[in-house]
Each structure stands twice: as structure tokens, then as C-alpha cells.
Amino acid sequence: MPEFNIKTNCRIDELLEEKQLILVRLINHMASMPWDYQSNVADRLKAISHENPWQDNIPGFDKELFLQDHPIDDPIDED
Numbered sequence: 001m002p003e004f005n006i007k008t009n010c011r012i013d014e015l016l017e018e019k020q021l022i023l024v025r026l027i028n029h030m031a032s033m034p035w036d037y038q039s040n041v042a043d044r045l046k047a048i049s050h051e052n053p054w055q056d057n058i059p060g061f062d063k064e065l066f067l068q069d070h071p072i073d074d075p076i077d078e079d
Contacts, residue, residue: 012020030038051058053066 012023030041053061053063054072057063
């Protein structure tokens with residue numbers, strides 16, 4: 001299997017090992033599929049990579065619960 005040395009910002013080491021494994025399995029799954037399916041998955045992932053859980057309505061994501069745990073900070077009143 002080829003080894004690649006790609007230089008890019010990657011924060012995968014900040015994820016739990018279980019989540020890292022999910023991403024590796026996704027990559028392997030995509031690589032085993034035809035090009036048109038790979039393109040479809042890449043387009044969906046591109047959209048996901050631009051989501052903002054504080055602003056966007058994301059299917060299957062409990063935004064109300066998220067905002068309870070991660071509230072939007074109120075601006076500081078400088079008066």
C-alpha cells in the first residue's frame with residue numbers, strides 16, 4: 001500500500017481514537033467505491049465541513065441541547 005507524506009493542517013490527533021477510526025474507515029470505504037460515489041460523498045463532506053452548529057439547522061443534530069452546553073457568549077457591554 002502506498003505511503004503519502006502530505007503536509008497540511010490536520011487536527012485528527014485531537015479526536016478520540018474511536019472517531020479517528022471512523023474517519024479511516026470512511027476513507028477506506030470511499031477508496032473501494034466507484035468515482036461517481038466518491039464524488040458524491042466528497043460533496044456531502046464539503047458541505048458538512050462548512051456547518052456552524054451555533055447558526056445552522058443540521059438534520060439529526062439537537063441544536064437546543066448543544067446551545068445549553070455551548071452557549072453563544074453575549075457581547076461585553078462597554079458602557
